Amino acid sequence: MLKKLIAGNWKMNLDYQGVDALMDDLVEQLSPETLERADIAICPPALYLSRALERAQQAEISLGAQDCADQDNGAYTGQVSAAMLADAGCSYVIVGHSERREYNGESNAAVKAKAQKAIAHVLTPIICVGESDAQRAAGQAEAVVGQQLKESLPDNAEQGSDIVIAYEPVWAIGTGNVASEDDVQAMHAFIYKQLSERFDDPENVRILYGGSMKPENAAGLLALPHVDGGLIGGASLKAESFLSIASCA
Ligand code: 13P
Numbered sequence: 001m002l003k004k005l006i007a008g009n010w011k012m013n014l015d016y017q018g019v020d021a022l023m024d025d026l027v028e029q030l031s032p033e034t035l036e037r038a039d040i041a042i043c044p045p046a047l048y049l050s051r052a053l054e055r056a057q058q059a060e061i062s063l064g065a066q067d068c069a070d071q072d073n074g075a076y077t078g079q080v081s082a083a084m085l086a087d088a089g090c091s092y093v094i095v096g097h098s099e100r101r102e103y104n105g106e107s108n109a110a111v112k113a114k115a116q117k118a119i120a121h122v123l124t125p126i127i128c129v130g131e132s133d134a135q136r137a138a139g140q141a142e143a144v145v146g147q148q149l150k151e152s153l154p155d156n157a158e159q160g161s162d163i164v165i166a167y168e169p170v171w172a173i174g175t176g177n178v179a180s181e182d183d184v185q186a187m188h189a190f191i192y193k194q195l196s197e198r199f200d201d202p203e204n205v206r207i208l209y210g211g212s213m214k215p216e217n218a219a220g221l222l223a224l225p226h227v228d229g230g231l232i233g234g235a236s237l238k239a240e241s242f243l244s245i246a247s248c249a
Contacts, residue, residue: 004222004249005164005206005229007041007064007126008236009094010048019048023055025239030059031247038229038249041092042236046080053089064092064126067100070113082114082121093118094231096128096152098170108151115154119162126164126208126231127152129191133171141169142190149194160204165191166231172211174233181220184209188226215244222248 014022030040043064044052056063065088069079085093095118096111115125129148131141145167157163167187172179179187188207195202209221210231221227229249235241 002204002206002228004038005041005208006038006242006246006249007043007092007094007166007208007229007231008242009043009066009097009210009231009233010045010236011066011099011233012045013237014044014048016048016051019044019051022237022239023052023059026061026243027055027059029239029243030061031243034243034246034249035060038246040246043092043094046085046088049085049088049090057089062091063089064094065090066094066097068093068095068114068118068123070110070117072117082117082123086121086123090123092126092164093123094126094128094166096148098128098130098168098173101128102170108148111148111152112154115152115163116156119154119156124162124164125154126166127154128166128168128210128231130168130170130173130211133169136169136171141187145187145191146194149191153198157199160195160199160201164206164208164229165195166208166210167191168210168231174212176212178212178214178217178221179209181224184221184227185224188224192226213245215241215248218245219248 041062065085068082095114100106118125131144135144206228208229208231213230
């Protein structure tokens with residue numbers, strides 16, 4: 001069985017003081033038992049990666065970024081490359097989060113290009129997919145996620161362990177409306193099936209669930225087949241709730 005991955009996406013939150021306080025709490029509260037059961041990662045804003053690095057290493061927490069450029073270097077004002085993130089101590093990078101797809105117009109092709117740059121620089125891309133509420137209501141959830149997977153999976157992923165998939169139904173993100181266990185189980189089984197067509201070893205691809213995951217619902221979600229961890233937004237901004245989710249792994 002895969003070791004679960006519990007990853008916190010801090011989004012555009014906190015300041016230096018808040019980062020220091022949260023990292024202090026994580027160092028103090030993360031137990032060896034939790035670390036044995038789950039890999040823990042945090043994805044701070046790019047500017048705070050260096051600020052978090054030393055304490056993350058101390059606590060055996062991996063660092064991830066929230067996005068990377070789809071180019072190696074050059075005249076791309078405001079962008080951060082996968083190589084720079086690797087330099088900054090990252091092991092993971094989230095690509096194709098629905099907030100970037102929506103607010104920054106990121107296409108599946110762009111997400112794929114970013115994931116390929118991540119792999120080229122020895123980062124593990126956490127590739128996000130997920131349908132909107134209108135798409136689910138229209139019975140298109142699997143078609144949408146299937147298309148996103150087909151068009152966003154990197155060509156240079158040689159084995160399943162090179163990537164992580166995060167299923168994040170858009171309507172469950174930041175809303176408190178967690179997807180039902182039945183819906184999560186069905187979609188994760190569907191994603192696994194799609195991955196089986198691409199990889200010889202699909203069982204090595206971790207498929208995370210994200211969207212209003214909290215201490216109260218984490219145990220049930222993390223026990224479902226093909227749910228190999230969580231991508232946690234709001235609840236990752238407090239050590240107590242983040243580690244309480246991790247302890248359910
Ligand atoms: P919430 O946990 O705040 O719903 O956010 C989920 C998410 O978007 C993680 O990437």
